[in-house]
Amino acid sequence: MSTQFTAAVITPETITPAQRLSVGHLLAERYRRSWPQEPPLTAATEAENLFAGPQSEWCVNWAIFDGEQALAWAQLTGSQEHNTHWAALYLLTQPAAEDAGHGEALRAALWQVARAEAQARGVSVLGAWGVESYPGFLQFLRGAGFRQTLSNSTVRLELAAVPEKLLTDWTARPTADPYLLHRWTRVPDEYLERMADLQAVINDMPKGDSELGELVYTPQHIREREEQVALDGETRFLVAVEDTRSGKLVAYSETYWGPDRAALVYQGATAVRRESRRLGLGRWVKAAMLLWLREAAPGAASIKTNVAEENDAMNALNVALGFVPYATVSEWEVRLTE
CATH class of the missing domain: 3.40.630.30 (Gcn5-related N-acetyltransferase (GNAT))
Structure with missing residues (x-):
């Protein structure tokens, strides 16, 4: 060689x-x-x-x-x-x-x-x-x-280890609850604009010292992502919460799963609008997702995700579910000069 x-x-x-x-x-x-x-x-x-x-x-x-x-x-x-x-x-x-x-x-x-x-x-x-x-x-x-801009913990949850009572408690909602839970593998056309607007909440998450700027989501971006997931032979499971008083989507969680690697589910984003926090919506979408995966992802044994070490709220949620850290993924950037 x-x-x-x-x-x-x-x-x-x-x-x-x-x-x-x-x-x-x-x-x-x-x-x-x-x-x-x-x-x-x-x-x-x-x-x-x-x-x-x-x-x-x-x-x-x-x-x-x-x-x-x-x-x-x-x-x-x-x-x-x-x-x-x-x-x-x-x-x-x-x-x-x-x-x-x-x-x-x-x-x-x-x-x-x-x-x-x-x-x-x-x-x-x-x-x-x-x-x-x-x-x-x-x-x-x-x-x-390159300089390191953010450190993320890679964490994993064994699905069989999640207590049934926890899922029941986290999905319980009050009588006359104004919030409605949706489950989608493809976002309906009538919700595309609202879903793109909700996904922009991801900009509230820790970014460290990144110079990337605000992430922008559009209906086109959502459809392109769905097409790419299909090409990969996977399914995107999306749980979203709608405030029926306004029609606005206020919380969501997404996972990715495919039969070729059935044992592993990848957890994508989970986010709740700032004005809708402390209402149990984050717990609801996370628990509802686990229940859905039981039905729709045969062979799924564990979930993997990356969370910024400084994202205290999401780390607390994951610890309560039973996620355990097992690796670190770091983000890096370099400014190019002539």
Whole structure:
């Protein structure tokens, strides 16, 4: 294997089927190394969805190959419309190449082209995520000038361990309750605008020192996300609470589950509008979600989620349910200079 590595842009038109599958194997093996306690990813599925993404975002992929074998992969992606100064960087090396001592050189080659692409697009800040089980990437981030902006605890809940009485208590509502619970796998058209408005509440959550800016959600964003989830072979379970006095949606919780990795459910966002807090709505949507998963996600055994260590309210809710921390995911950013 040569130690002079050259990164090249890959597209559906320029990559061979064997190379594409090799990138899928790289992504699956890197995930297995980083998260050995979780169901593995399927290389063929990762390869098939390699270039999938919402129309509202731009995306560039690179890879370094030794023949047909992928040694490393990177992706740069950002919004076409909002926070265009910011882009996300994903950069992974094949574990065998990393073990052979080529990780640093592979990352350097990909970083050179990704940084140049970002600057050419007028991006001034790049964001990335790191996990302690992939120390080579954390070392790269520090060396490239990234600074840590937020630390998240990765926590897991064993579904069978949740007390039945807790679920009963958290889903009990008073007589003549003005709040109505919805369960959706696809947001109805008549609720799209209201759901997009509710999702913006996520901006109340801790962001650390991030320069990303306010997250913007639109009906288009919701539909694009639903399409991407379907492409991944998964179902998005969404529980939302409506205040029937105003028609406004005031709380929600979402999870993602697929039969190919049935044992694991990923918990996405849970949020309650500021003016509707301390009414038990957060507990209600969390407990209602667990009850729904029992019915609709056969084989589901545990739920995984990431929560900012400084998010006291959500951490307290998760501890009460029985979530246990088992890893740390850190968020990083670097400001690009000419």
